Amino acid sequence: MLASTVIVTTLWCFCLLHPTSGQDCPSRQEIQGSLKQVQKLLSAHEASYLQSLRNLKKKINLLQSNVGKQTTRAINSTCPKLDVPINGRKLGKSHSVGHEVHFLCDPGYELVGSESRVCQESLTWSGQQTTCRDINECASSPCLNGGTCVDEVNQFSCICAKGWSGATCQSPVPTFFVTITNTSAATSPATAAASTLPAATTGPFVRPSRCTIVQGTTHCTCEPGYTISGRDSNTCTDIDECELFHNGQAGRLCLHACVNTPGGYRCSCPVGYNVTRDGRSCKDIDECATRQNNCTKDQMCINTYGGFQCVRVDCPKIPNATYVKTSPMRCERNPCPVDNKACSQTPNSFSYHYLAVVSNLSAPRVMFRVSALRPMGDTLRFSLLGGRQARRHFTVQRSDRVTGQLMLVSPVQGPATLEAEVEMSELERRVQLGRYITKVTMFVSQYEF
Known part of the structure; x- marks a missing residue:
């Protein structure tokens, strides 16, 4: 387009300088017509160029906006903080997507809501809000002859009226x-x-x-x-x-x-x-809450009936895999190389839980539940790991499609410490997708009250 303008202008100038040459020079009207056409072409090209420039600016602004949103999401890609329930504990500090927290209630309280909650991709927590509700042992009015019932942790006591005595003022x-x-x-x-x-x-x-x-x-x-x-x-x-x-x-x-x-x-x-x-x-003294213990900073204090235990959770060392602690009670496996089949067969995570119970606790009794919040395969399998001692006192049963429960099958005379491992496996057409190990340690007190 620019070349055409140069040719027309050069031709007109040549005719002006050499009017007697043998060439036929165009008239003034023809030259003006050609110049108008060239001007129209230049205007159209300028308009097209400006439109392309505007489109390019829009794309640049859109890219900048998307980059800003992704940066904001990366900064705020955590779920809101969950409060520790009154008369209970929260296990797990990470609020990142995919991580979970667990809740436990103190003795004498029952858990209402979700035992475990996972930070979802929508930056909201799965499940329901967790609270610890007091177990009212006086609901059945056990005190007789005008006695007053006093609700205690895991038990009740009676203040008898004058002239009466006994456990229930009988x-x-x-x-x-x-x-x-x-x-x-x-x-x-x-x-x-x-x-x-x-x-x-x-x-x-x-x-x-x-x-x-x-x-x-x-x-x-x-x-x-x-x-x-x-x-x-x-x-x-x-x-x-x-x-x-x-x-x-x-x-x-x-x-x-x-x-x-x-x-x-x-x-x-x-x-x-x-x-x-x-x-x-x-009534048991909570040495952990009252700081009457000698646990170090790298240990966790677990209150037991009549005492306490100092525990330290270290991630397991397994060949072909490495684990990192994602919460005080949980270790997760680092990503495996694509060609490392032995690594993919190792457990995806290890969870650690500690229970305090009294001696001669009645059985059978559910001690712990393991659930899959977001099953990936078509089958979940629950099994009990460990030696003869674990199988002597425990068994694993399925309570629904996604939940298995650890059952105490025989009373235990304290003092004693029992350990059990529950394995949850995810399968897709009988092919293993993942393994998850839950280690439960039970501290049995010497006394029954």
Whole structure:
């Protein structure tokens, strides 16, 4: 287009300089017509060029906008922070897409909501909000004869009304008195009605009786917790409540140990427990919450009944694979090379969980559940790993299509520590897609309360 303009202009200039040449020069009108056509072509080219320039700017702006959005998403590609439920714990600190957190409730509380939640690609958490609800052992009104029920952790206690005792206030408290006929005629009825017989005290377990003479008959009574000693109506001796109610229908006065005291008794608890408000039960001391433990910074404190355990979770060392800790209780396998088949056969992850239970816990009982939140294959398989000891006390059952549960099949006498491994395998047309190992450690206390 530009070349045409140059040719027309050159030709016109040549004719002006050499008017007598043998060439036929175009007229002025023809030259003006050619110039107008050239001008139109230049205008069209300029418009096309400007339109292409505008389209290029739009594409550049669009690319810049997309890059900005991707950068913003990369910065904010985490799910919102999940709060730790009251009276419970949260295991897992990573809020990145694909990572999961687990929730556990303290003893005496039951979990409501999702036990595990996964950060999804939409930057929202799967499942429902988790809370820990108190288990109300007083809901069935176990205290009798006007007793008041006190809800405790994993148990209840009864504050009995006056005149009743026992674990559920089912037994009356015995009253001791004696009536003696006075044969002495020296005391008139009027004098006898206001007289009180003297008595002596020889120690904290002996008290004087309170005697009155009414119309020739002596009535002697003792303070609560004492009884008339044999034929001596003037002396009251202490009642050994620990011995009296040890095997009676009233049941045991104390869940652990009973100590007889002058006029009463008190209950004591083993190391690691405190006496509850009712004075007869024992409540575990949480050494982890009260910092009464000696765990180091690289260890995690696990409260147990009557004590605590310091545990350290280290990722396993397996040939052909490497693992990295993604949360305090979870290790995940690093990506395997494409040609490394041995690496792809190793477990995808290891999860570690610790349970505290009392001795002689009734069985069968569900101890732990393992679920697949986003199954990839067409089949899930659950199995129990470990040796003879694990299979002696545990088994694995399927509760639904995506959940397996670890079952305690026989009571365990404490103190003891049991370990079990639950393997969850994902299959697609019988071809293994992934393996996930959950290691459960159970600390069994020495006592049953």
